[in-house]
Amino acid sequence: MSLxxxxxxxxxxxxxxxxxxxxxxxxxxxxxxxxxxxxIPISAILWRSVSDxxxxxxxxxxxxxxxxxxxxxxxxxxxxxxxxxxxxxAIAWVLVRDDFxxxxxxxxxxxxxxxxxxxxxxxxxxxxxxxxxxxGINAAYSQVGIMLALLFITLPFVVRAVQPVLExxxxxxxxxxxxxxxxxxxxxxxxxxxxxxxxxxTGSALAFARCIGEFGSVILIAGNIPYRTEMAxxxxxxxxxxxxxxxxxxVSVVLLVVSLxxxxxxxxxxxxxSRHEEASA
Amino acid sequence: MAISMQRLTKRFGDFVxxxxxxxxxxxxxxxxxxxxxxxxxxxxxxxxxxxxxxxSGTVLLDDRDVTRVPPQDRGIGFVFQHYAPFKHMTVWDNxxxxxxxxxxxxxxxxxxxxxxxxxxxxxxxxxxxxAQLSGGQRQRMALARALAIQPSVLLLDEPFGxxxxxxxxxxxxxxxxxxxxxxxxxxxxxxDQEEAMDVADHIVVMDVxxxxxxxxxxxxxxxxxxxxxxxxxxxxxxxxxxxxxxHDIEILLAPEExxxxxxxxxxxxxxxxxxxxLTRDDGVRVWVQVPRDEAERLSLQQGQTISVRxxxxxxxxxx
Amino acid sequence: MTAVESTPVAATSPGAPIxxxxxxxxxxxxxxxxxxxxxxxxxxxxxxxxxxTFEDGLEPVLRAISRPAFQSAFWMxxxxxxxxxxxNTVFGILAxxxxxxxxxxxxxxxxxxxxxxxxxxxxxxxxxxxxxYGKNGWFGEVLSxxxxxxxxxxxxxxxATMFVSLPFVVREVMPVLREIGTDQEQAAYTLGASGWRTFWRVTLxxxxxxxxxxxxxxxxxxxxxFGAVAIVSGKISGKTETLTTxxxxxxQAFDLVGAYTASIVLACMALLVLLAMTVYQSxxxxxxxxxxxxxxxSDETVR
Numbered sequence: 001m002s003l004x005x006x007x008x009x010x011x012x013x014x015x016x017x018x019x020x021x022x023x024x025x026x027x028x029x030x031x032x033x034x035x036x037x038x039x040i041p042i043s044a045i046l047w048r049s050v051s052d053x054x055x056x057x058x059x060x061x062x063x064x065x066x067x068x069x070x071x072x073x074x075x076x077x078x079x080x081x082x083x084x085x086x087x088x089x090a091i092a093w094v095l096v097r098d099d100f101x102x103x104x105x106x107x108x109x110x111x112x113x114x115x116x117x118x119x120x121x122x123x124x125x126x127x128x129x130x131x132x133x134x135x136g137i138n139a140a141y142s143q144v145g146i147m148l149a150l151l152f153i154t155l156p157f158v159v160r161a162v163q164p165v166l167e168x169x170x171x172x173x174x175x176x177x178x179x180x181x182x183x184x185x186x187x188x189x190x191x192x193x194x195x196x197x198x199x200x201x202t203g204s205a206l207a208f209a210r211c212i213g214e215f216g217s218v219i220l221i222a223g224n225i226p227y228r229t230e231m232a233x234x235x236x237x238x239x240x241x242x243x244x245x246x247x248x249x250x251v252s253v254v255l256l257v258v259s260l261x262x263x264x265x266x267x268x269x270x271x272x273x274s275r276h277e278e279a280s281a
Numbered sequence: 282m283a284i285s286m287q288r289l290t291k292r293f294g295d296f297v298x299x300x301x302x303x304x305x306x307x308x309x310x311x312x313x314x315x316x317x318x319x320x321x322x323x324x325x326x327x328x329x330x331x332x333x334x335x336x337s338g339t340v341l342l343d344d345r346d347v348t349r350v351p352p353q354d355r356g357i358g359f360v361f362q363h364y365a366p367f368k369h370m371t372v373w374d375n376x377x378x379x380x381x382x383x384x385x386x387x388x389x390x391x392x393x394x395x396x397x398x399x400x401x402x403x404x405x406x407x408x409x410x411x412a413q414l415s416g417g418q419r420q421r422m423a424l425a426r427a428l429a430i431q432p433s434v435l436l437l438d439e440p441f442g443x444x445x446x447x448x449x450x451x452x453x454x455x456x457x458x459x460x461x462x463x464x465x466x467x468x469x470x471x472x473d474q475e476e477a478m479d480v481a482d483h484i485v486v487m488d489v490x491x492x493x494x495x496x497x498x499x500x501x502x503x504x505x506x507x508x509x510x511x512x513x514x515x516x517x518x519x520x521x522x523x524x525x526x527x528h529d530i531e532i533l534l535a536p537e538e539x540x541x542x543x544x545x546x547x548x549x550x551x552x553x554x555x556x557x558x559l560t561r562d563d564g565v566r567v568w569v570q571v572p573r574d575e576a577e578r579l580s581l582q583q584g585q586t587i588s589v590r591x592x593x594x595x596x597x598x599x600x
Numbered sequence: 601m602t603a604v605e606s607t608p609v610a611a612t613s614p615g616a617p618i619x620x621x622x623x624x625x626x627x628x629x630x631x632x633x634x635x636x637x638x639x640x641x642x643x644x645x646x647x648x649x650x651x652x653t654f655e656d657g658l659e660p661v662l663r664a665i666s667r668p669a670f671q672s673a674f675w676m677x678x679x680x681x682x683x684x685x686x687x688n689t690v691f692g693i694l695a696x697x698x699x700x701x702x703x704x705x706x707x708x709x710x711x712x713x714x715x716x717x718x719x720x721x722x723x724x725x726x727x728x729x730x731x732x733y734g735k736n737g738w739f740g741e742v743l744s745x746x747x748x749x750x751x752x753x754x755x756x757x758x759x760a761t762m763f764v765s766l767p768f769v770v771r772e773v774m775p776v777l778r779e780i781g782t783d784q785e786q787a788a789y790t791l792g793a794s795g796w797r798t799f800w801r802v803t804l805x806x807x808x809x810x811x812x813x814x815x816x817x818x819x820x821x822x823x824x825x826f827g828a829v830a831i832v833s834g835k836i837s838g839k840t841e842t843l844t845t846x847x848x849x850x851x852q853a854f855d856l857v858g859a860y861t862a863s864i865v866l867a868c869m870a871l872l873v874l875l876a877m878t879v880y881q882s883x884x885x886x887x888x889x890x891x892x893x894x895x896x897x898s899d900e901t902v903r
Contacts, residue, residue: 027704030695037763038713041728042720044738048731087637094634098627106635108878109642114817115870115877116646117824119844120863123851124645127652127860134648151641172365175332176423178352179359180379180430184623190382194369206718213721215827216844220851233721233827240727240831249731252724259719276369276410 045256049249060250068227069235070254076143076231077211080150085204088158089196095159096166113155118216125149126221141223146231149217154207161203162196169195198270205266209259282343282356282433282466283308284329289338291324298324299335300490306483308343309464311457313471313481315513320487322470323438329468330359330436342434358427360437364419366411372422373398373407379430397425400459417448424459437469441476453480474514478502486510508597518567523594527570532557532579533588540588543567545581557581559589649867653860664850664861672838673846674865680754680829680842681822684761688818692769693804693811699770700777717766722827725763729756729832752834757842760828765821769814776810813880820873823866 050057060066095107113121125148127133130140139145169192177187215233222229230238232255239248284306291299299321306312314322327333329340331352340348347355367375374381376397380390398404401421403414411419420440427435440456441449457480460467471477477484478498485495486509494506498514505511511524518527533540543559546566555576557569567589571579581587653661664670698704699711717725732738733750743750750756784806788798804811826844833840837849843862850858 026694026698026702027706030691030698030710031706033691034695034710034713037759037766038716040738041725041732041763042716044731045724045728087634090630091634091638094631098631100631104882106638108874108881109638111874111877112642112646112870115820115824115874117826117844117847117866117870119826119847120649120824120866120870121645123847123859123863124649127648128645148641152645155642170363170365170368172361172363173367175352176359176361176365176426177367177378179330179332179357180382180426181353182378182382183353186382190378191367209719213719213724215721215723215830219848233723236721236723236727237827237831240723240730245727245731248727252721252727255721255724256719263719273369276371277412 042256045249045252048245049253052246056246057250057253060247061254063247065226065230066232066235066247066251069230069232070251072143072146072228072230073212073232073255074258076146076150077208080147080154080211081204081208083147083151084154084158084207085200088155088203088207089162089200091159092162092166096163110156110159113153118153118214119220121152122149122217122220125152125217130221140221141225141229143229145221145223146218146229149221150211150214153214153217154210157207157210158200158203161199161206165196165199198274201266201270201273205263208262212255212259284434284466284468285341285344286325286329287339287341289325289328289335289340291321291328291333291335297490299328302338302487302490302492304485304492304495306466306468308466310483311460311467311469311481312483312485313469313477314485314487315471315474315477316487316493317472317513319489321490322487325487326436326438326468326470329434330357331355332359356433358430358432358435360420360423360427360435360440362439362442364411364416364423366419366422368411371408371410372403372414375411375422376425376429378426383430393429394425397429401425416444417452420444420452432465435465435467437467439470439472442471442473449476456480478514484514486513488513505595511595511597516570518569520561520565520567520591520594523591523596525591525594527556527568529592529594530567530569531590531592532569532571532575532581533590534579536588537590540590542586543589545583545585545587547583548576548581550576559587561589646867649860649863653857653864656857660857661861664855664858665865667858669837669841669849670846670858670862673841673843673862676754676757676841677823677843680758680761681819683758684765684822685815685818688762688765689769689811689815691766692814692818693773693807695770696773696777696807697803700774701782714767714770717764722760722764722825723831726760726828726831729759729763729828733759751832752836752840754840756832757829757840760832761822761825764825764828765818768817768821769811772814772817773807773810776807780806809880813877816873816876816880820870823869823873 049060061070091110095103095110125145126140128135129137129145129148131138139148173191173195174187177191182190213233214231215237218231219234222231222234224230224234226235232251236248236251236255239245239251284304286302286304286306289299289302290297298319302321302325304325314325316322324333328335331347331350331354335348338348339346342355352359367378370378373394377390377394380393385393395404398407401424403418403421403425406414406418406422411422414422424440437456441452444452453476456467456469469480482497483495484498484501486493486501488509494501494510496504501510501514505514508524511517516527518525518530531540536542542562545557545559547558549556549558553573555571555573557571557576559567559569561567569589579587695710695714699707730737730751733743733756734740735744735751737751739750748755750759784802785798788802793801824844825842826848829842830845830848833842833845835841835845835849841849843866847859847862847866850856850862
């Protein structure tokens with residue numbers, strides 16, 4: 001057995017059975033699966049939304065009920081996202097910097113909204129803050145109720161985005177700031193938060209995208225009153241039931257576009273803010 | 282500003298970092314805290330800075346008890362081992378930080394920062410981010426940043442440890458010159474005895490939370506108080522219970538009074554000096570440092586039998 | 601230099617500087633606010649489910665469980681999950697290998713498509729599947745000629761569930777693959793192992809923790825899917841109901857106990873999943889701590 005070029009080939013592995021994706025079979029299978037499952041269906045929605053004509057598309061998304069649903073959706077999602085940005089950061093802070101009995105348990109609990117089915121979340125929030133609330137609070141059939149549901153669902157996003165960054169944050173930076181005369185609030189404002197901002201942005205973008213599409217957790221508590229507490233997802237569902245796929249598709253496209261736009265914009269923003277991390281050539 | 286530390290003790294769990302340490306540092310001096318890892322030198326420095334609080338004891342800055350005063354109010358400048366740059370700020374903003382948070386007037390800030398950046402020779406990097414700087418440049422930025430607030434005491438934690446040899450030497454010279462001009466009381470921590478001897482007026486040797494000895498480089502080298510200090514500062518050859526500097530051992534071609542026989546094991550040429558490894562007739566292995574000319578004159582061969590005699594031995598009483 | 605009235609920096613760090621009373625007060629207040637928020641938004645709702653379910657005793661609960669609709673929904677959920685999870689696992693590993701180890705045209709599209717389920721509403725997903733696989737959909741005629749019914753039948757529900765739980769295994773395995781590099785595989789090749797052999801004995805074992813965590817997340821998502829399945833299934837009681845749609849159905853039928861019962865079955869499954877996630881993250885299984893789960897949120901981005 002000779003060394004040299006033979007070895008190089010051996011290291012790469014025999015071409016026919018290299019398992020780094022297996023020749024054309026790998027991309028083939030993956031492409032087929034994704035096409036059948038994702039690409040084609042999404043194309044179908046895009047197509048269907050305009051297949052009755054652009055006028056129909058426009059009419060569908062500007063119909064009073066649709067507009068009301070969209071407006072409600074974006075408004076409550078925006079508010080919830082802002083709340084999440086604030087409280088999520090605070091929760092991450094307490095989990096990383098503070099210490100108290102039961103902290104690991106609380107830490108684990110944060111992932112609950114990821115694990116719990118949305119319909120169950122909706123039901124339990126209704127039980128707690130609806131007509132039979134033990135606290136006497138009744139937020140059902142109101143925007144507040146919707147926001148409570150969304151706050152539950154999106155709780156982990158900002159927390160889990162900020163936590164690792166906070167954990168890895170160089171404490172010496174804060175000590176340096178202190179040694180230079182900065183008070184605690186100043187250190188927070190000028191040193192800690194700027195370094196957390198990219199993560200907060202990422203988490204917020206994800207939370208927002210999740211909020212605008214949320215369905216299971218809001219349908220019970222919202223009451224789905226058209227023009228008042230009907231979310232866009234519920235409206236779409238209604239249009240499907242009413243055998244109006246064109247209209248449903250049109251509004252779906254709006255949600256899709258906004259969702260993607262938010263994710264892309266926030267990603268760009270985040271990269272802009274983090275460009276100082278790149279070492280130059 | 283003079284620093285006075287009295288009976289400082291600090292524990293981290295079971296580990297005793299400082300054990301009843303007292304130390305006086307003169308105003309305007311350049312002091313090195315020298316010792317191996319775990320000797321407590323960094324802890325001591327951080328206590329002076331206020332970044333750590335002692336379990337007992339007091340710290341005085343010019344007769345003011347600052348033991349419980351936070352670092353913001355002590356008037357100290359601290360340079361961290363890994364520079365602790367504000368990654369999200371430019372070099373300029375980093376250096377200006379101390380002044381910015383004190384709301385100094387814009388002109389003053391511009392002037393001070395500009396001067397400092399020129400002083401440390403990184404003015405051309407003012408708009409860059411720390412990630413784009415080399416280690417040496419980052420360290421100089423950290424220095425400038427600490428100096429910007431005109432501290433009464435400058436504290437440096439292994440400031441040159443993470444840099445390569447050439448940069449280290451340059452910055453040492455630089456630090457010495459800076460101190461000569463500014464006369465700010467400076468304390469730095471290092472594990473490198475050559476660095477301590479090169480830069481500092483006064484060296485404090487520490488081990489396992491205690492001060493072993495302090496003094497000038499010469500005092501410590503020539504009159505070490507114990508085996509630890511002698512081994513830490515400068516090379517040492519052990520002969521039974523006695524300790525000798527390798528250059529204090531004479532090599533003689535013929536036996537003389539007080540000398541012993543020895544066989545040459547190996548002769549290593551190190552350019553400026555020659556190291557001769559021998560085994561004495563009593564089996565003890567010895568290495569001797571010989572200047573190049575002397576080595577040439579002796580022209581030693583491996584296996585050759587020669588005589589050795591110590592010029593100056595030290596024996597330390599059992600601790 | 602002006603003296604600044606200051607509170608300590610990180611008051612709880614080891615070897616921390618002086619804690620002033622003001623600093624301590626702030627810390628406690630923050631802790632209280634956070635814990636209070638978590639209690640009202642997170643903990644209490646979960647507690648409520650359990651309480652409300654058993655409020656009227658065990659009997660109604662047992663009755664709810666014994667209803668045929670419940671049982672069919674329960675099995676349907678399990679069946680769907682039993683199909684969706686393995687399929688997405690295989691796909692996930694394959695896609696991860698592709699994306700990390702190979703360059704090919706369309707790679708970014710693949711990457712983006714995989715993240716798509718995180719950005720779309722479940723009802724939109726349901727609709728999109730109906731538009732393709734429904735009677736009047738793009739494949740409608742072909743399917744009906746072949747006698748296959750997708751929409752309003754189990755295949756559609758499986759598709760919907762696979763769609764929503766698509767990204768998890770991929771996104772968990774990718775960073776692991778990146779980190780372990782190709783060294784071990786190359787070593788195997790030089791020792792004479794074939795591609796397939798290497799995959800089974802070298803690659804797969806080294807990514808197994810990423811796969812496991814991905815499977816945990818995929819399972820949770822599959823069990824809990826509601827919106828997409830609701831549209832695709834037609835919610836035919838006893839036939840195309842899952843446990844989640846069953847909850848809603850019972851609620852609309854004013855059978856609160858029935859709804860709560862189905863909910864706690866789901867909640868128990870969720871808590872088991874949560875337990876598995878926690879065990880994994882705590883490194884108890886010998887895994888490196890913390891890295892795994894953080895990707896779930898941070899990787900849900902369109903890259």
